[in-house]
Amino acid sequence: MTLLKTSKLGIMFGGLRAVSNLNLEISSGELVGLIGPNGAGKTTAFNLLTGVYQPTEGTIEFDGDSIVGLKPYQVTQRGIARTFQNIRLFSDLSVLDNVKIAYHFHVKYGLLETVVRMGRYYPEEEELEHKAIQFLKIFNLDGKKDEIAKNLPYGEQRRLEIARALAAQPKLLLLDEPAAGMNPQETHQLMEMIRWIRKEFDLTILLIEHDMSLVMGVCERIYVLDYGMVIATGTPQEIKNNPKVIEAYLGEEVQ
Amino acid sequence: MRVKAKRDLLSLGACLLLYAIIQLLIEVDVIGQFWVLNIVLIGINIILGVSLNLINGFTGQFSIGHAGFMAVGAYVGAVMTVKLHLPFIVAILAGAAGAGILGFAIGLPTLRLSGDYLAIATLGLGEIIRITILNIPYVGGASGLMGIPRLTNFTWVFFATVFTVFFIKNFINSSHGRACISVRENEIAAEAMGVDTTKYKVMAFTIGAAFAGVAGALFAHYFYIVHPASFTFMKSFDLLTIVVLGGLGSITGSITAAILLTFVSAALAGYPEMRMVIYSLMLIGLMLFRPQGLFGNKEISLKFFNRLKGGSPRDAA
Numbered sequence: 001m002t003l004l005k006t007s008k009l010g011i012m013f014g015g016l017r018a019v020s021n022l023n024l025e026i027s028s029g030e031l032v033g034l035i036g037p038n039g040a041g042k043t044t045a046f047n048l049l050t051g052v053y054q055p056t057e058g059t060i061e062f063d064g065d066s067i068v069g070l071k072p073y074q075v076t077q078r079g080i081a082r083t084f085q086n087i088r089l090f091s092d093l094s095v096l097d098n099v100k101i102a103y104h105f106h107v108k109y110g111l112l113e114t115v116v117r118m119g120r121y122y123p124e125e126e127e128l129e130h131k132a133i134q135f136l137k138i139f140n141l142d143g144k145k146d147e148i149a150k151n152l153p154y155g156e157q158r159r160l161e162i163a164r165a166l167a168a169q170p171k172l173l174l175l176d177e178p179a180a181g182m183n184p185q186e187t188h189q190l191m192e193m194i195r196w197i198r199k200e201f202d203l204t205i206l207l208i209e210h211d212m213s214l215v216m217g218v219c220e221r222i223y224v225l226d227y228g229m230v231i232a233t234g235t236p237q238e239i240k241n242n243p244k245v246i247e248a249y250l251g252e253e254v255q
Numbered sequence: 256m257r258v259k260a261k262r263d264l265l266s267l268g269a270c271l272l273l274y275a276i277i278q279l280l281i282e283v284d285v286i287g288q289f290w291v292l293n294i295v296l297i298g299i300n301i302i303l304g305v306s307l308n309l310i311n312g313f314t315g316q317f318s319i320g321h322a323g324f325m326a327v328g329a330y331v332g333a334v335m336t337v338k339l340h341l342p343f344i345v346a347i348l349a350g351a352a353g354a355g356i357l358g359f360a361i362g363l364p365t366l367r368l369s370g371d372y373l374a375i376a377t378l379g380l381g382e383i384i385r386i387t388i389l390n391i392p393y394v395g396g397a398s399g400l401m402g403i404p405r406l407t408n409f410t411w412v413f414f415a416t417v418f419t420v421f422f423i424k425n426f427i428n429s430s431h432g433r434a435c436i437s438v439r440e441n442e443i444a445a446e447a448m449g450v451d452t453t454k455y456k457v458m459a460f461t462i463g464a465a466f467a468g469v470a471g472a473l474f475a476h477y478f479y480i481v482h483p484a485s486f487t488f489m490k491s492f493d494l495l496t497i498v499v500l501g502g503l504g505s506i507t508g509s510i511t512a513a514i515l516l517t518f519v520s521a522a523l524a525g526y527p528e529m530r531m532v533i534y535s536l537m538l539i540g541l542m543l544f545r546p547q548g549l550f551g552n553k554e555i556s557l558k559f560f561n562r563l564k565g566g567s568p569r570d571a572a
C-alpha cells in the first residue's frame with residue numbers, strides 16, 4: 001500500500017528551483033534513502049513534506065489524503081514525524097520532558113482538569129510518564145531521564161531526537177542526516193537501531209544521509225537528488241553502478 | 256492516595272495556615288495598617304508577576320504592556336461595583352474577563368506572526384488603553400474614577416494570590432504547560448512535535464492578561480480611586496523587573512522578587528526619583544552578575560531543600 005506519494009512537487013526560492021518535479025512513492029513498511037550532494041535539495045524536500053515550506057507546485061498525498069497546505073503540527077498529527085539535520089532538542093528541558101512533549105497531542109485532559117488536578121489529569125500524566133520512560137528505555141536513555149538535554153553527549157542527543165520523534169507515534173519517520181557527526185562505531189549502532197525500530201514500531205522510514213555505508217547498508221531503495229531533481233532511483237546495487245550518480249558526486253566515492 | 260495529590264493538599268493546608276496566622280496578627284493589631292497595605296500590594300504584585308512570567312518566562316513571548324491589562328481589570332471591575340452595584344466577586348471576574356478578552360483579541364493577530372510583533376503591539380496597546388480611558392467621561396476621564404468602595408482586604412488578596420499561583424503552577428506542570436515551554440525552547444521543533452504553537456502562545460497570553468485583570472480589580476478596590484496615570488509604561492516596566500529579577504520561568508522567583516521589590520518601593524516612597532535610579536542600577540547589576548535572574552528557571556520547594564540535604568533528585572517531579 002502506498003503511504004506517501006508526491007507528484008511534480010517543487011519549490012522556488014526567488015529564482016532558485018530548490019526542488020523540482022519530485023515524484024516520490026513510498027509504500028508502508030519501506031526503508032528508503034534520499035541522497036545527493038550538498039545543496040541538492042534534500043532538506044528542502046523534508047520541509048515540503050512536513051509543511052515547513054509550502055510547495056509552489058505539485059501534490060503530496062499521505063495515507064490517502066492531500067497534506068498540502070497543512071501546518072507542520074497538523075502534518076505531525078496526521079502521522080509524519082521528523083528529526084533535523086542540525087539537532088533541535090528542547091535543550092534546557094530534561095530528557096524526559098523532551099519525550100513527554102512529543103506525546104502532547106495524544107493527551108485528552110482539558111484545561112479545567114489541569115488546573116484543579118481532577119478527572120483525567122493524574123491518570124493520564126502517570127500513563128504519559130510511564131510511556132515516555134518506556135521510550136527512553138528502548139533508546140537506552142532511561143538512566144539519563146532527568147539530565148538536561150543539552151548536557152548529553154552528541155550521539156545521545158541524536159538518539160534522543162529520534163526517541164522524541166517516535167513518541168509522537170508516526171506512521172512515517174523522516175530522518176535528516178541522523179549519522180552526521182557520529183564516529184563509525186556510533187554509525188553502526190545507529191544502523192542497527194534504525195532497522196530495529198522499523199520492525200518494532202511498524203514504521204516507514206525515509207532517511208537523508210551522507211554516510212554512504214549507512215545508506216547502502218540499511219536502505220532497500222534509494223532516490224538520488226541533484227540540483228533539486230531526481231537523477232536516479234533504485235536498489236543500493238543499482239545506485240552504486242549508476243554513472244549519473246557517480247558523476248553527480250564528482251569523484252566522491254560511492255561505495 | 257497518589258503521592259502528588261497528597262502533596263497538593265499539603266501545600267494548600269500550608270497556605271491556609273499562613274492565612275490564619277497573618278489574619279490573626281491583623282485582628283490583634285500586631286500587623287498595622289501600613290503593613291496591611293504592603294501585604295496587599297505584595298499580593299497584587301505576585302499576581303501580576305506570575306501572570307507575566309507565564310507569557311514572558313514560560314512561553315518565551317515578549318509582552319511589555321502588562322499594566323494595560325491591569326488597567327482594563329481595574330476599570331471594568333470598578334464599573335461593576337460603582338456604576339452597576341454588583342458584588343465584588345462579579346467585579347473581579349468581569350475584570351478578568353475584560354482583560355482576557357482583550358488579550359485574546361490582541362494576541363491572535365500578533366502571535367501568529369513570528370518575531371517581535373507582540374512587543375511592539377503590547378507597548379502600543381498599553382498606551383492606547385490609557386489614552387482611551389482618559390477620553391471616556393463615563394469612567395471619569397483624566398481625573399479618574401472615584402468613589403470605589405474599599406472591598407479589597409487581606410482575605411481577598413490572599414486567596415486571589417493563592418488561586419493565581421496554583422492555577423499557573425498547575426497549568427505549567429501539565430501537557431498544556433509543557434507545550435508552552437516547548438514554544439520557548441524551540442518553536443520549529445515544537446511544531447514538528449505536533450504542538451499548535453499559535454494556539455499555545457495565544458492561550459498563555461490570554462491567561463496572563465486575565466490574571467492581570469484580577470490584579471487590577473483588586474487594586475481599584477483598595478485605593479478608592481483608579482486613575483489612568485497608575486497604568487503607564489513605567490508600571491509595565493516595574494512588572495517586567497519583577498519577572499526578570501526573579502528569573503524568567505520561575506514562579507517562586509517571581510514571588511520572591513514581588514515581595515522584595517514591593518519593600519524596596521515602599522522604602523523609597525519618599526524619593527520617587529531615586530526609585531528609578533535604584534531599579535535601573537539593580538537591573539544593570541543583575542545583567543552583569545546574574546543574567547538568568549535570582550532563581551534562573553528553577554523553583555524553590557521543599558524538594559529543593561531535600562536535594563540540598565542530599566536527598567534523591569528524582570523526587571523533584
Ligand SMILES: Nc1ncnc2c1ncn2[C@@H]1O[C@H](COP(=O)(O)OP(=O)(O)O)[C@@H](O)[C@H]1O
Pocket residue numbers: 013016018036037038039040041042043044045
Ligand atoms: N529558506 C530558503 N531560502 C532560500 N534558499 C533556500 C532556503 N532553504 C534552502 N535553500 C536553498 O535550497 C538549496 C537546497 O538546500 P537544502 O535542501 O538544504 O540542501 P541539502 O540537500 O544539502 O539538504 C540550497 O541551494 C539552499 O541554499
Ligand SMILES: [Mg+2]
Pocket residue numbers: 042043044085
Ligand atoms: Mg540538508
